[in-house]
Amino acid sequence: MEFSATTFRELCQQHGIAVTHQRQVLFEIMQGMHGHPSPEEVYARVKKKIPAISLATVYKNIHLFVESGIFREVSMHHGTLRVEMNSRPHHHMVCSMCKSISDIDEADLGLLPSHQKLPGGFLVERYAVDVIGICPECQAKKIN
């Protein structure tokens, strides 16, 4: 599940994009982040390695990675762009109080429809489930 610098070079060749130092560091750092970081969070981390990097470059390259299918965009109940590095089949638990998002394996979620076709003829490829609710931390706080 880990990509070496060589693999990143290959990935870039596959997608016809240039291998720059910024992209390499950006990719490695994102690869090592878990969850669904925002561009600002990624920027903060990358700046430690490349202090001169600009936020615009981070945005441009996150978009590039998403368009290339290297990472996936997650549009959750945040107001901001979020990226997903985890490629295993899983779903998301979104806390309605603190807006935190965590992953849950499809198997741990339990029952899911197994139709191939829905009424109306829609052909199912996969499900993307957001579980909306309250995370353990906020449940603890909630007990006013």
Place this chain on the structure above:
Amino acid sequence: MEFSATTFRELCQQHGIAVTHQRQVLFEIMQGMHGHPSPEEVYARVKKKIPAISLATVYKNIHLFVESGIFREVSMHHGTLRVEMNSRPHHHMVCSMCKSISDIDEADLGLLPSHQKLPGGFLVERYAVDVIGICPECQAKKIN
């Protein structure tokens, strides 16, 4: 499935919020909109009835309605806040070819988990499911 002005008054009483002219008009107009309008779209419509209304008021009240559970927030592949007025529990079918989005009733979707708590202690309020697949129109195109 339609709410009269009287019902809105009751809804407000239930949630302990004041019945203002702005809220009443906002509610009625949103009720009459289908799809997943953005705050700007709602604002444009409401301004026709109350030209002096401010965008801030629209935002404040949309949030109020969402927090009260009168409407639901929808996180789609937009970058902006979207609201859902359809009060029947339903989910979304997203076509991976043409990107069209249509609704499907929760009942028609079939089996869905019924946990109150997930492993890890997350307290489930509701599920928001995107069914990714191919719509009937694109299936037809695909064969040809």
Place this chain on the structure above:
DNA sequence: CTACATGCAAAAAGTTTGCATCATA
């Protein structure tokens, strides 16, 4: 009459763009 809602304008947050400079292929 009091607490809360509104409108306005300013500010904050998030994201995109234009352009001169620089690095990769």
Place this chain on the structure above:
DNA sequence: TATGATGCAAACTTTTTGCATGTAG
């Protein structure tokens, strides 16, 4: 060397906030 990437700053979009005024309960 030429194309495309970067950094910077300004512009833009979306959303939030503070405050004076207005209105529902």
